[in-house]
Amino acid sequence: MHDPTDPVGRLLFNVLAMVAEFESDLIRMRTREGMKVAKAKGRLRGKQPKLSATQEAHLVKLYRAGEHTVSELEELFPVTRSTIYRAIARAGARAPASSAAIEPAAVGSG
Numbered sequence: 001m002h003d004p005t006d007p008v009g010r011l012l013f014n015v016l017a018m019v020a021e022f023e024s025d026l027i028r029m030r031t032r033e034g035m036k037v038a039k040a041k042g043r044l045r046g047k048q049p050k051l052s053a054t055q056e057a058h059l060v061k062l063y064r065a066g067e068h069t070v071s072e073l074e075e076l077f078p079v080t081r082s083t084i085y086r087a088i089a090r091a092g093a094r095a096p097a098s099s100a101a102i103e104p105a106a107v108g109s110g
Contacts, residue, residue, distance in 0.1 A: 060088055
């Protein structure tokens with residue numbers, strides 16, 4: 001057993017720390033290379049969405065029509081409340097500009 005306070009003990013612990021860091025870097029490098037290969041082959045996909053695009057559009061349509069509350073949509077679709085809010089937010093970002101008339105600027109009297 002080496003004492004970490006004497007010079008030989010410090011050297012031993014520093015060498016072991018460097019080897020551990022080197023192994024960690026090797027693992028990180030191999031993981032990145034593997035992910036690049038998987039991505040090139042089209043196999044790196046990540047987490048799959050809970051709802052298909054059709055289901056999400058239907059959910060948003062029901063919500064916007066005011067036919068169902070978020071709690072009711074939770075029961076109709078097998079998703080959580082946060083998933084419903086994300087779907088609504090995504091649909092809001094994709095929605096075209098509203099066709100509401102733009103109010104003219106107030107004309108000041110001289």
